[in-house]
Amino acid sequence: MKYKSLKLIFLLPILMNLISCTEFPSSKNSTNATKETDVKEAFLDSLLNQMTLEEKIGQTVLFSAGWDITGPTLDTNYINYLKAGKLGAIFNVHSAKGTFEFQKIAVENTRLGIPLLFGYDVIHGHKTIFPISLGEAASWDLDLIERSTRVAAEEATASGIHWTFAPMVDIARDPRWGRVSEGAGEDVYLAVKIAQARVKGFQGDDLSKNNTLLACAKHYAAYGAAMAGRDYNSVDMSERELRATYLPPFKAALDAGAATFMTAFNDLNGVPATGDKFLLTDILREEWGFEGFVVTDYTSVMEMTRHGFSKDEKQAGEQAMNAGVDMDMQSGIFLRELNALVAEGKVSESRINQAARAILDMKYRLGLFEDPYRYCDTIREKETHYKAEYLESAKEMARKSMVLLKNDRQVLPLSKSKKIALIGPLAKDDFNIIGSWAAQGDRNGKAISVFEGIQELLGKTADLNYAKGCEIMGTDKSHFSEAIRTAKQADVVVMVLGESENMSGEAASRTDLNLPGVQKELIAEIKKIGKPLVIVLMNGRPLTLEYENSVADALVEAWWPGTMGGAAVADLLFGEYNPSGKLPITFPRNVGQIPIYYNVKNTGRPYEKDGPEQRFRSRYIDVDNSPLFPFGYGLSYTSFEYSDLSIDKPTLNFEEELKIEVTVKNTGNQDGEEIVQLYVQDLFGSVTRPLRELKRFEKIFLKSGESKVVSFTLSSEDLAFYTLDMSFKAEAGDFKIYVGTNSQAVLEKHFVLN
Ligand code: NOJ
Secondary structure (H helix, E strand, O other): OEOOOOOOOOHHHHHHHHHHOOOOOOOOOHHHHHHHHHHHHHHHHHHHHHOOHHHHHHHOEEEEOOOOOOOOOOOOOHHHHHHOOOOOEEEOOOOHHHHHHHHHHHHHHOOOOOOOEEEEOOOOEOOOEOOOHHHHHOOOOHHHHHHHHHHHHHHHHHOOOOEEOOOEOOOOOOOOOHHHHHOOOOOHHHHHHHHHHHHHHHHOOOOOOOOOOEOEEEEEOOHHHOHHHOOOOOEOOOHHHHHHHHOHHHHHHHHOOOOEEEEOOOEEOOEEHHHOHHHHHHHHHHHOOOOOEEEOOOOOOOHHHHOOOOOOHHHHHHHHHHHOOOEEEOOOHHHHHHHHHHHOOOOOHHHHHHHHHHHHHHHHHOOOOOOOOOOOEHHHHHHHOOOHHHHHHHHHHHHHHOEEEEEHHHOOOOOOOOOEEEEOOOOOOOOHHHOOOOOOOOOOOOOOOHHHHHHHHHOOOOOEEEEOOOOOOOOOOOOHHHHHHHHHOOOEEEEEEEOOHHHOOOOOOOOOOOOOOOHHHHHHHHHHHOOOEEEEEEOOOOOOOHHHHHHOOEEEEOOOOOOOHHHHHHHHHOOOOOOOOOOOOOEOOOHHHOOOOOOOOOOOOEOOOOOOOOOOOEOOOOOOOOOOEOOOOOEOOOOEEEEEEEEOOOEEOOOOEEEEEEEEEEOOOOOEEEEEEEEEEEOOOOOOOOOOEEEEEEEEEEOOOOEEEEEEEEEHHHHOEEOOOOOEEOOOEEEEEEEEOOOOOOEEEEEEEO
């Protein structure tokens, strides 16, 4: 059923009147665009003029309907606020029917009939679940990442959702922090590219279409740098580091058109992000020109009292609104306090107007004033969810997201005729496999487990024997013996191990990044049998895998691969797909090395593994400085050789471009994809510079024996950084370029910028 707009008593006449005074020829040009903007502005002016202060404040209020629980508090009075015209948006309600029912109240039972905005955490899919965001990032495939968010938008909008709380663009370099799973990893350049792809996918090219969602760049800012990886913890960092590392993905999201921003929970240099005028107004609006609206994270206005930044809720409301927050998620403080704050002159009415207008503007752009029910179509909903082509894309993404970490003696791919023992708590799992923040993705019964994926690929007669062995958590070893028996009868053992979906994500920080429970002990028992051992990992963050790496013949990082995850794992194990994923985040050897990431600085006493006397050097005495697996790392079933790195000039001026070429050859006997990575090192600067920084990458496909020349260009803009006086520019001097298969690339060239 397609729900029709019933009435917008006060608004429709204004809208119709404005539209009838304006001609919209079919071909768009700048004059028409200006006219459309004029119509919109006139509409918003007229609407705001009719609104009482309370109604305007109402637009700044967002409550959860509680269909999903994504935070600690619920205010079940939200229906009353809605009826009183004191609620602008609702989240955690989904389905065409559900959103219709709420919308009907807003449209028919409130004085002005202003439609609601429906928000939801659509992070890595809505029904068809793609790999977790960190997994998607491992594909380095920007088109496919955009496609993934497009599919999510198609499905979510069909369920009445107008606004997703994504993409999460926080740089994350501490795998103790569970939310590394939600972002694009540790690197600025890769994260910038992915942020843009995700915003484009969600928002499409025209917000007025009913299959587009407002994107929300979150969590602004520096949330990923939570001290010691403990969620919600404080962050203290220099403005240089903030601007160089943590802000660029936000700016990129904005440049790609991100309609909204969400504040972070943390305090940054002593100021909670939700009350930080420097972040929300000085940088976001004034420096970057953001014109959308800013929503807080869940109850974070209220939490400013706990931070010890606001003496009471009223002051928190004042500080948040005056800092630049437009919408209060779940605290109810704007609802309760803004009226009085305006009366007392602590918050200006013009600031409220600005906030309400930014929100109404988005409702207008989505077309909700024309038809508030345009996202509430139950037939479309049914037809859209789990479309075959979406499942296909999810499988494609899952295959491309997996990273082959080890493959000794080419134990992978497996021969289809081998007798296989499939062991481990995640081997037959169709619950955890879709990961955390899986929106409306169905778990049991819909997602394809590894067992099912293999069975499907090999046929029901396959020689596949399963034993769970143990649970993900807990100490029970009573099923070890069955697993051992199963392994003994097989030619090869595939173990599927990892975390449960709630071990990564929000409020899921860990201090121990080993496989949980008795999984390691199970590996030890199976290893004793002496069969070739393949370990497939499903988890939301880098784990410490020294032991697994030492005993397994092959190691595959599958992340939580989503609805089609098991099918993708099967394809990879049996060579239907040749792995191409590369790590978007460093895997440490142990927790003591954290934070560990590739683009560190040199220190005054760098450790040189093979150098003379290394005692007074920057190193650990009990473990190597190097990670277990570096950023950008990932193997293939084939091999690639890099040669002939060249640059077209030894010296470059600030207006010129540098052309770089490298030859990559597939020297193995299988076709495959390689992600060619280019890093730059600025040897000296007015401030110390990282040892290398990713500046370009290209994913190429090479047939066995084929070679290709890959070209990149760089300009002085790519060499810019925040100099001693905090201007963003390149400095003349010496640079090195490294090109290769991961962040430890060895081919290098030197050039001078002058
Ligand atoms: C809290 C999380 O930090 C945020 O990412 C999410 O969007 C909101 N809850 C809403 O569920």
